[in-house]
Amino acid sequence: MFFYDWTYFLVLIGAGLSLWASARVKSNFTKYSQVSSVRGYTAAEVAEQILHGAGVYDVKVERVSGNLTDHYDSSSKILRLSDTVYDSMSVAAIGVAAHECGHAIQDNESYVPLRLRHMLVPIVNFGNRLSMPLFVIGLIFGLYDSLVPIGIFLFSFAVLFQIVTLPVEFNASSRAVAILGERGMVTSEELPKVKKVLTAAAYTYLAAAAASALQLLRLILISRSRRRD
Numbered sequence: 001m002f003f004y005d006w007t008y009f010l011v012l013i014g015a016g017l018s019l020w021a022s023a024r025v026k027s028n029f030t031k032y033s034q035v036s037s038v039r040g041y042t043a044a045e046v047a048e049q050i051l052h053g054a055g056v057y058d059v060k061v062e063r064v065s066g067n068l069t070d071h072y073d074s075s076s077k078i079l080r081l082s083d084t085v086y087d088s089m090s091v092a093a094i095g096v097a098a099h100e101c102g103h104a105i106q107d108n109e110s111y112v113p114l115r116l117r118h119m120l121v122p123i124v125n126f127g128n129r130l131s132m133p134l135f136v137i138g139l140i141f142g143l144y145d146s147l148v149p150i151g152i153f154l155f156s157f158a159v160l161f162q163i164v165t166l167p168v169e170f171n172a173s174s175r176a177v178a179i180l181g182e183r184g185m186v187t188s189e190e191l192p193k194v195k196k197v198l199t200a201a202a203y204t205y206l207a208a209a210a211a212s213a214l215q216l217l218r219l220i221l222i223s224r225s226r227r228r229d
Contacts, residue, residue, distance in 0.1 A: 005225075007218040014211030021200075021207035028200040029068065032092035032193050033084070037186050043085045043097035050101040050179055051079070059104045070096050072103040074118065079104055091186060095194035098180050099201070102172030113167045124161045127154035135219060144227050152219050159216050162209035169205045173198040 041049070047061045064070070064080035072079050079100050085093040106114045135151030138144065177195055180186050186194060 005222065007221050010214040010218045014214040017207040017210050018204070021203040024200045025068075025204055028197050029092045029096075032197050033088065033090045035091050035190070035193060036089045037091050037094055037190055039185060039187070040089060041094065041185060042087050042089050043081055043093040044087065046094050046185055047079055047081065047097040047101050049183070049185065050098060051104060053179070053183065054101075054105045054108070056104055056108045068096070070100050072100045072107070074107045091190045091193045092197045094180070094186060095176065095197045098176035098194070099172050099198055101179070102175035103168070105175060106168065106172060111168070111171065113164055113171070117161065117164045117168055120157065120161045120164060124157050127157045131155035131158070139222070139226055144223065148223050152216070152223065155216055155219060159209070159212040162205070162212045165205055166209060170202060173202060
């Protein structure tokens with residue numbers, strides 16, 4: 001039975017990894033949100049300084065509602081910091097702001113993995129809409145040589161997207177840590193705390209990539225099992 005098979009174990013592993021990574025991010029962010037930087041800069045001020053120091057003057061820093069909804073919007077050249085980050089002087093908030101600045105700098109420098117991720121977005125969106133319907137319909141009607149492989153192929157772009165995302169996120173974090181340290185925006189005692197926050201965030205991307213890969217493996221295993229049957 002398609003909806004009751006042992007391969008669901010792979011989905012559970014992926015979900016477990018994602019939950020663990022998410023919990024770790026929230027735990028580290030909450031912990032280091034209580035630690036104020038002695039420099040006295042808010043996260044928004046740090047973002048402005050980093051951007052201008054990198055020669056990026058066409059990116060606006062704005063507040064966005066929510067918790068950890070921080071992101072860089074390359075289409076509108078806006079770096080959005082969440083309510084819990086924007087005015088905060090904590091090392092956690094400063095680390096998050098610096099990370100998003102890393103993406104803005106990547107965009108300004110035409111960082112290749114970031115460009116590739118942007119190129120994949122419409123393909124991934126298209127694939128996400130059709131991959132599972134085609135896969136399931138293919139299983140139901142026994143179309144193992146047509147619809148099932150197409151569904152798997154389209155889903156593989158989601159896995160590729162997650163893999164390409166890893167160097168983009170890791171590079172943004174490494175840029176953030178280097179800039180904060182080199183420019184003295186945080187002290188040498190605070191920098192390891194920033195690293196812990198950003199490292200925890202990196203686990204979420206690793207978990208997402210692993211979960212996608214496990215789901216792809218599951219689809220392949222189901223397809224092979226049905227072929228044998």
